[in-house]
Amino acid sequence: MIANRTFARADGLLTVLKPSGSHRSAISFLQKFAPSLSPRKAFSMELIRRRAYARAGLIGNPSDGYHGRTLSVIVRNYFAQVVLYEWEELEIVLSQDDRSRFRSINELQHDVQLHGYYGGVRLVKATIKCFNEYCQRTGRQLHDRNFSIRYESNIPRAVGLAGSSAIIVATLRALLDFYQIEIPPRVLASLALHVENSELGITGGLQDRVIQVYEGLVSMDFAEHQCEVIDGLECGTYESLDPNLLPPLYVAFSREAGEPTEVTHAPLRARFNRGDTAVVAAMHRFAELTDAACQALRSGDHAEFSRLMDENYDLRASICDLSPTHVQMIETARRCGVSAKFAGSGGAIVGCLPPDTDFAALTASMKQIDCEVFRPKIVC
Secondary structure (H helix, E strand, O other): OOOOEEEEOOOOOEEEEOOOOOHHHHHHHHHHHOOOOOHHHHHOOOEEEEEEEEEEEEEOOOHHHHOOEEEEEEEEEEEEEEEEEEEOOOEEOOOOOOOOOOOOHHHHHHHHHHHOOOOOHHHHHHHHHHHHHHHHHHOOOOOOOEEEEEEEEOOOOOOOOOHHHHHHHHHHHHHHHHHOOOOOHHHHHHHHHHHHHHHOOOOOOOHHHHHHHHOOEEEEEOOHHHOEEEOOEEEOEEEEEOHHHOOOEEEEEOOOOOOOOHHHHHHHHHHHHOOOHHHHHHHHHHHHHHHHHHHHHHOOOHHHHHHHHHHHHHHHHHHOOOOHHHHHHHHHHHHOOOOOEEOOOOOEEEEEOOOOOOHHHHHHHHHOOOOEEEOOOOOO
16 A cells, blocks of 8 residues: 655656555556656655745735835735646646647737746746846855646736746745745845846736735835845835735736736836836835824724725826726726725726725626725734
């Protein structure tokens, strides 16, 4: 008899051998799915599974990339998961999201417009490269064993719930466990941003990576005097708050309303760099809204917190060219008596649920414009 163990197949899938199986059946399994792997090595194989969750920006975004301040919350309803195990060669296994089969030529075009040509594999590959470079630069010695790694994610794609950074953070967590080294959370978040900004040229700020590393509810200050460079990476100042301070929240998203984050951030960055007075002033105001929101939470003023969320969206709308579909999501939610702002770049919104909210009516109204609504799970 053998113990109930999980084994890795050569194609990256996972299989469980039940206690009722015989030693002979285990050998047959290995010969079929991992012929180059000895039974002794397979039975001692360690599977590392690490997750990173979606997030919702509550106040202050998108000022995190402009030395502002933000407040963000983890959303445990959706996650990216990475599975890593020792292997004879370093192997990155393709995910179902890295597909090469489409229902039509138009579907292929739409997929490329949203996700580019490389899917999530480029995120994993870039993370491994940057992790190794960071360890070399900081004198962290890595052992010479290889691994196979794959990812999967149920975070809705390209709707502003931080699906890309979740894959990166989950990959970093798996690598830390495999190599048995530690990186401080403050630095780990900045390393995750470095993967996207510097290695892949994806525009974005620290907020997503910070909340995905720290989880819970986090206030973040990116003012220049609050930042310092550690191991060559710029880090902000972060404070974890009690999630119980929050009023009841909802999140809504449309799988059809996604767009690449660069659509929002690239033109905004260009205007900020040119010294556009409206954009610069808005970034200062976003920071003020975050301070006021944290104070409202600490004093239990949920009505003021909700009002500040609405103001955050209104301010963003004054400086950004917003998609009509995204605007419709905000307007539909507000007609139901709830506050509403973008959870990220667009395609998902977040707001407060007053005590008299008819959640069923909100869900029905949002469904009419192809939006799904849920209550975010913040703590385990």
